[in-house]
Amino acid sequence: MSVVGVDLGALNTVIAVARNRGVDVITNEVSNRATPSLVGFGPKSRYLGEAAKNQEISNLKNTVSCFVRLAGRQLNDPDVQHEKNFVSAPLVDIDGQVGVEVNYLGKKEKFTATQITAAFLTKIKQTASNELKLPVSDVVLSVPVWFTDAQRRAILDASEIAGLKALRLINDTTATALGWGITKTDLPTAEEKPRRVMFVNIGHSNYTATVVEFRKGELTVKSTAWDRHFGGRYIDQALAEHFAKEFKEKYKIDVLENPKAKFRLMAGIEKLKKILSANTLANLNVESIMNDLDVRSVLKREEFEELIKPLLDRAHVPLEQALAEAKLQKEDIDAIEMIGGSTRVPALKTIIADFFGKPLSWTLNQDEAVARGCAFSCAIMSPVFRVRDFSIHDIVSYPIEFAWEKTEDIPDEDTSLTVFNRGNVLPSTKILTFYRKHNFDLEARYAKPELLPGKTNPFIGRFSVKGVQADAKGDFMICKLKARVNQHGILSVDSGYYVEEVEVEEPIPEPPKEEGKEGDAMDVDKKDEKPKMRKVKKQQRKGELPLSSGTAALDESTKQAAAERENQMIMEDKLVADTENQKNELESFIYELKDKIIGVYAEFASDEEKSKLNAKLETVEDWLYDEGEDASKAQYVSKYEEVRSIAGPIIQRYNDKIEEERQAVLKKQQEAAAAKQAEIERKKREEEAKKQEAEQKDTEMSDADNVKPDEVEEAS
Structure with a gap:
């Protein structure tokens, strides 16, 4: 990964x-x-x-x-x-x-x-x-x-x-x-x-x-x-307007009306801005800004700060x-x-x-x-x-509200609710509850459009809830929707389901005991009593509600088409790059052969071969800089092979000679290494022999020193 x-x-x-x-x-x-x-x-x-x-x-x-x-x-x-x-x-x-x-x-x-x-x-x-x-x-x-x-x-x-x-x-x-x-x-x-x-x-x-x-x-x-x-581009813009005004008076040109002149000016401003970060004075020099004019100017840091004062303020x-x-x-x-x-x-x-x-x-x-x-x-x-x-606990940048149509069954129902407030922790999940007898839609939008960039449409998405119907008694279905702002900062309604209220029994919690109160001693007698129960209504999840949504995201078919178009353009880019590389390779091969045929390859080619190769090189070179300037990859490969077919035998002879020389040098090195190894082994054997001889002499001397006295007398 x-x-x-x-x-x-x-x-x-x-x-x-x-x-x-x-x-x-x-x-x-x-x-x-x-x-x-x-x-x-x-x-x-x-x-x-x-x-x-x-x-x-x-x-x-x-x-x-x-x-x-x-x-x-x-x-x-x-x-x-x-x-x-x-x-x-x-x-x-x-x-x-x-x-x-x-x-x-x-x-x-x-x-x-x-x-x-x-x-x-x-x-x-x-x-x-x-x-x-x-x-x-x-x-x-x-x-x-x-x-x-x-x-x-x-x-x-x-x-x-x-x-x-x-x-x-x-x-x-x-x-x-x-x-x-x-x-x-x-x-x-x-x-x-x-x-x-x-x-x-x-x-x-x-x-x-x-x-x-x-x-x-x-x-x-x-x-x-x-x-x-x-930011930086607004600083550049302020400087560009200043210099454009100066150049209009000084050189009688309007650089902002000419896209290329403006581009050259911006490049000069970028350098000037960096110099002013460390110095109090900087020069602006732009060559051939337009109409073959070179322009020059000087800017002090104080003037620079005055020009960007609206930003600084x-x-x-x-x-x-x-x-x-x-x-x-x-x-x-x-x-x-x-x-x-x-x-x-x-x-x-x-x-x-x-x-x-x-x-x-x-x-x-x-x-x-x-x-x-x-x-x-x-x-x-x-x-x-x-x-x-x-x-990481990030926050929601803009408040998000949900809106829906009022149902006739609940005439006084509110039709909107801010669910995620600005500053809420992100990611965040909220459960929305609706009481409905029929399918319904709800719309998510930004609650305060004035906070959005520009005139951005506050609409986020529309979500349709299906499978809603009244229960057997004709009462409302209790619909639950899970709304979530995920870690990307994107809103979704992940799932919908409905619940039913059922009665269940649960023990009644006993009040907390107070220390020192009379009757505490009798509590031990109540341990076998059954706890008191009460009936309470609880919601149980009963089934899913199908959801469909429409948001600003591209649908799958559009994304797939865009991905296929992108892959197609990638292949086109690759083909152009490969073609250019093949062209460069052919050009390099021509110049290399022209140089080597009168140099290192000269002794490996006959006069006839040299003449034939030079003629082919001239022909291909002329083609390359004329009609071959914009040829296909296959054409460059073909021309390369044409030259290669003539130059190949010459190059092979040269390579054979180089390989022969390399093998000869390698053989000499191997022989020298073998001789050196043999000499090392000979010296090693001599040293081992000398060592054994010395050890034998030491043993004989030791035996002589250990002769007993009676053996000496008998000998005498």
Whole structure:
């Protein structure tokens, strides 16, 4: 079983894996520890991750970014319209879901944000599999805490399409808290005051503040607050507007109207921003930004902070909201852990430190903490690893209510009820009771739509209960439904059943005895008396009620079709990659032979063979850079074999000569080794002979020393 944690970010994605020695963040094919969250489409294949980044500027309209924020949304959502500022590909509506229209394989195609996410997860799966040297299926994925039920379902659908089993969708700050707490050995016990930590995560497009209480072996999320439009990309946007205005006055160009110019400017701003994190002054230099113009500018840190002042002015808001919901004061927080790339901005650090009046903590890797927490979560659920027991108590982000139609039999019945309140522990299960004589439907929705991102539809799901009928007396059937918000943060109505009230007898509990009261001594005489009984009504489960549901999740046939389309595109990508490799192999073979036929192969080929081979190499090379520029894999293989058929005998003679020389050297080495061994054995035999001779002399001398006196006299 693979143990993989994925921090699925809007800008970059980080992959962590659990191994016997701990949790490691793995590198991708170009040895980067973070993979760009990009999917590109081209005339021959897709570009995923690093490949998409490399071709982004030349293929902006067909490269999709920020797809994680689009999944599970609708095109008319103001938040989605806001994303158009950051997504270069055109957004379209696809059967009620937001998607993109791109040029793929020479024609216009539409893909939903869920399909785009699935395509990227395919790349993540491949990267992890290459590192672990085994198939990857089980993962834990991080999502922003503000994601709705529909968005979470979209990420689960995407992972299924990509052939992954998401064991858990975990909120990013909860994953961070797990990674922080599971390694601590000094956490307070259940009887002691908990350790309270606020995790502040300011990334590319989100700002989240979460208060977590830690005790030995567990963490409990107390509150969380967020700003969905706060992060690195908004800082970049403010700087881009500043420089665009400057360049319009100075160079008479409008870089924001030119997509490629804007892209080049953003790349320069990213470098400038990093320099300003450690210096008070930074230069911006962008070559050939547009119209063959090179632009230059300088920005001081004070000017930078003034440009992002609207962001800085609201940096304290999520902190205050998180404290208020947790019913805590600033002084109740024991540590403030900072993660996310944007927490490197000095002004933000100062504002947050001043807010709490204490130093900030930087014990976690700002870019990798979420992925490491996801890997720990996956390891906890894996039977392969033994991990320290650590319980996670997360919370419901939005209040959820159920609504139903009023029945004529109960005219004064309420028609809605908030079942899960914001802040309820997650996962959480509630039993709903209905009195009905006929089948009925109920609808789940968010109780406070104003809290949702953008204009998200508050609808979560519709559930139909079948098999309901009046009992033999014509009374109501008592229907029980089990509603659950699972560990993914997704609502479901798991099961339905009906109960009947039956009368049963049970003993009447005796009142507690009072010490010292008269009559206690007589209680011993009552031990043989039968206990007094009473009849009570109790509910007994009698049967199941069939349920059908409709939610934002894709139905099985749609998922299956998307998975088949994804597999088809994977095969197309593989064929293009194999074709390119075969082309490169043919090109390398041509240049290698051209060099070696006048070098190491020269003495092994006749003049006629050299002439024939050179002519073939020239012909194939001309073909390769003309009509063979865009040939099929089979054509490259065929040309390779044509060259090989002529060069093969020459190469074989060379290899035979090399092998002959190798065998000769090997034989000499073996003979030398045998001679050396024989010499060693000869010396060993000589030493043993000398040793035996010395031992014999010692024995003779010993016998002479032991001659008796009478033997000496007789001899004389």
